Amino acid sequence: MNDFTQQVFAFVYQVPVGKVATYGDIAKLAGMPSHARQVGKILSNLPADTKLPWYRIVNSQGKISLQGERGDYQRQQLAAEGILLSAHGSISLRTYRIVTS
Numbered sequence: 768m769n770d771f772t773q774q775v776f777a778f779v780y781q782v783p784v785g786k787v788a789t790y791g792d793i794a795k796l797a798g799m800p801s802h803a804r805q806v807g808k809i810l811s812n813l814p815a816d817t818k819l820p821w822y823r824i825v826n827s828q829g830k831i832s833l834q835g836e837r838g839d840y841q842r843q844q845l846a847a848e849g850i851l852l853s854a855h856g857s858i859s860l861r862t863y864r865i866v867t868s
């Protein structure tokens with residue numbers, strides 16, 4: 768596992784209950800601000816039984832990028848933490864986003 772991957776895991780782990788971060792936020796915190804897609808790739812390769820709260824990471828529009836069962840799981844987990852999704856499936860980043868700077 769390389770340093771960037773370790774940093775991604777560390778910062779995802781630190782996103783508190785009831786908050787979200789974007790893929791870009793995590794990339795920025797890990798020191799590689801232009802690597803948001805790489806963050807998504809890293810998280811997509813996690814095992815199904817991971818304890819890492821990957822579901823707190825959303826795209827830059829505050830939307831869930833995943834489809835199917837994983838997208839449904841992410842919506843359920845966020846709702847269970849009190850994070851409201853609009854009728855269009857977006858999350859208010861102004862309300863729920865962590866502060867990264």
